[in-house]
Amino acid sequence: MTTANRIFLLDFEKPLYELETRINQIRELAQENNVDVSDQIRQLEARAVQLRQEIFSSLSPAQRLQLARHPRRPSTLDYIQAISDEWMELHGDRGGYDDPALVGGIGRLGGRPVVMLGHQKGRDTKDNVARNFGMASPGGYRKAMRLMEHANRFGMPILTFIDTPGAWAGVDAEKLGQGEAIAYNLREMFRLDVPIICTVIGEGGSGGALGIGVGDRILMLEQAVYTVATPEACAAILWKDAAKAPQAATALRITAWDLKDLGILDQLVPEPLGSAHSDPLTAAATLKAALLQNLEDLSRLSPKERRELRYQKFRHIGVFTELHA
Template structure:
């Protein structure tokens, strides 16, 4: 899948492929021209991805080939045991979690899961959890706290499921309870936005000692399309909405709403999944080591102070 702004790069890559094919078929020496074209492609890539608009980063965050939660779990952990159900209603397939080993140490890893094809997306409800998903997440967090296991959450959702049945089962209450309980967890909590971070659906598992964002992700109270629909009664202004919302990782870090940005491979996480997974694993292990040195009560106090300071203006 090619995005609009990637078309010029793809055209040059196709030209390079044709040049190399010609060289093989006719034994013509095109090494010098191919090297020059490769340098031009690399330069264009750097220029393109360094100057993406906010809407273009939103598009990258939704790329269907990006790694999802279970891809990271499979790639950076071992001995993963998925745990199911909220012990009340059902097992929400949009929210996954379980115990695993990360770099030889036990962790509880929780996240929203999208699907790689139509059937999987329907099965996972497009990564939009119901109340039982958030209650399952909280159950796993409490289990981790009981056994003194650090918690890692991977956030990638267009929002909590907005259906009537979800509201009837207490969607708002489930998310609100998670916010309250996550502030008081005694174990280290690291939250990483790996794709879309929309509204309370994301925030319901995003209260942590460290909140990080991958380079080409977004985090906002509302999606650009929904914002455009409310303000302009049309989705046609989604690009303007994205600019106004200031929802990229850079924007969030400048506003003090996240603690760091994790670099993605050139072109996005989907272009080199193994490198992206390795980078995230290295970052998580480094932060876990730092948080281990902080006493539990001090971590809780710092967590509360960090989020309490958000949105406060002092003269």
């Protein structure tokens, strides 16, 4: 972890931080007093690696949710800037509004022109308020659709990055047609000819995630979550007690591993040990490689084949079995 990332620590990260701090203190004291403690340092570093492995290999769904919401977790713009050769953000829904909670534009990935868009959370309270905590308005989804139609017109693949607790649920959002804007995107994304790859990079919540989540391939970072409703909302609805959110997180099966088992996810993208916020550049490089490989695979298909693949993929999500006595 870098110094900046240590400003905010989750409870299960604290033992690792304390051990790493101890290692640094011993190293500094040894240098000041010209003492060789290399053997002790190696032992402690090996213990740190082991502890990191133990912590991050046995996380509960609720703890993975905490990582997905980590304020230092790389955002859509972080990934775009790290993986793209060129990037130009485009603004406005051409209806009078430019939503800062959903960003997008044109860039190059591996030398190939693409349209990239996604939810954008803030880094601190002020930035989060400006970005509405990544909860997009109807104007945001209309802006996203405008960019996707532009991509389709000029034959550019579409890459979406999902990271939102849900669409903005304010009264004004309803007045401006939040449900219609998301439903329109869901319908229209199925008809687009170009490759579409959707990646859940953090928190994928409810219809707010689905509004840019219809694609040929669904990717998900290892510590991201994807759910029909936040565990807090689920607990409040089912048990009238938001404190039971950890129980709801387990029941909802929100983790990348769960969704891979359910057949909803096409590819689970591994994160650096310690999560993406501990090594953002490595996380971005891994994601870029996955996107390039999937783009190459999808480019071999015709537009008709891609549309049929997309349609069949979502038709097979949510299959159930009836048991008769």
